[in-house]
Amino acid sequence: VKCGGYQIVYSKTKNSRKVTRVNISSSRKTSYKTGRLKKGNTYYVKIRAYVVINGKKVYGKYSGVRRFK
Numbered sequence: 001v002k003c004g005g006y007q008i009v010y011s012k013t014k015n016s017r018k019v020t021r022v023n024i025s026s027s028r029k030t031s032y033k034t035g036r037l038k039k040g041n042t043y044y045v046k047i048r049a050y051v052v053i054n055g056k057k058v059y060g061k062y063s064g065v066r067r068f069k
Contacts, residue, residue: 004051007059008032014044014065023050042069 005025011018024032037043045066050059 002052004049004057006047006049008045008047009062010037010043010045012041012043014067016044040069042067044068 005023008022008024009019011020020036022032045068046062046064048060048062050057
């Protein structure tokens with residue numbers, strides 16, 4: 001088992017099918033910054049961890065959805 005990371009999923013609406021996924025491959029990172037988000041907009045975010053087993057990513061369960069502005 002190799003050290004994995006996290007997958008962050010965010011969208012502009014809570015139950016949107018149009019989402020952006022970002023994989024962060026270092027478990028040592030504690031923050032992530034993107035220039036894609038616009039100030040003043042509301043975003044819905046959830047996160048899940050993953051590990052790499054035999055070259056394949058195995059994902060855990062998503063966190064609850066959090067709303068950010």
